[in-house]
Amino acid sequence: MTSAAPPPPPGRPFSERPSPGRRGALTIGRRMDADRALLTPRGELVHGCADVLAGKLSRLPARTVRIDLDMSGVRFMDTAGLRFLDVLRAHGRLRSVPVTATGWTGQPRRILTLVGLDPTDPLRPPGREGTPTPATTPVAEAAAKRPPAREEEAERLRASIAARPAVDRARGLLMTAHGCDSDTAWQILRETAHLSGTPLPTIASAIIADATRTGPHPPQKVRDALAVSLARHLP
Incomplete structure (x- = not known):
């Protein structure tokens, strides 16, 4: 703010200019264990995260029979994180392979809990075993079951x-x-x-x-x- 902050260095007015790269940008590492893919997202699940995941999934070997995501490196998520899960779920159904997203911590884990999803594996509908059927919408189902106190x-x-x-x-x-x-x-x-x-x-x-x-x-x-x-x- 011009009335309180020290003047910016010459040539750097307090205006909208391209800012340095975001350190929270999402990256997804990959390791293959035989025919199992282990993906390790790092950063934030915000706008664009679903596209990053879709691109990574599209490049998995055709022989992949299982996909597990270790989410412990994700520090923040907003509603775009739910779309991220939708993309993962849809890929598993399309390829007929089991998918999991585990290891949630901190704020992302709290988000999942508040919307009524199981933070140990939000791809599993609340109160059920196994993966969802194509007609199941876990986010909507969880929201309907959320206690009024929350x-x-x-x-x-x-x-x-x-x-x-x-x-x-x-x-x-x-x-x-x-x-x-x-x-x-x-x-x-x-x-x-x-x-x-x-x-x-x-x-x-x-x-x-x-x-x-x-x-x-x-x-x-x-x-x-x-x-x-x-x-x-x-x-």
Whole structure:
């Protein structure tokens, strides 16, 4: 923000310019054990992740008789992660091979639990053994069975997921303006939210509005908190 942050280096205005490569971009490793394929996704299940998986699956050897995914390297997922699972499930049905996606941890595991899927293997419909039939839609079936007590938490989660694009955009703006990496920009955003007592999506929207001159200047408490956070995390 122009009124609180130190001026950016010459030639690097606080504006929308291509930001450094995203460190969370999804990659999928592959190892063959005889006729079994072990895939190891790393990064985030966000927009485009299903296409990355489809491309990897299309390149598996024709002799592949089983596909297992170790999801322990996935750090974040939004609703695109459900599409990722749909692609995997559809591939298994089309090729008549068993598929699994296990090893979920952290935020992705919490997402699966909140939508009612089994985090030990979300490809298995809740309360059933084996793989789903073509007519089964595990996500819809799980949502119908979700306990009412979880609805409020699930709604907060949906709001958080919906805000993710703005947070990522604000992080990219900070990286471009101040020459920091993705992790540092994330820490600046979180600390600004904490110091100012303002929700993270609101901080992200304020940074975007200020950088693109599409809205009013943020409140003074937000500008002060951002200045403090920038001073702490930038040389």
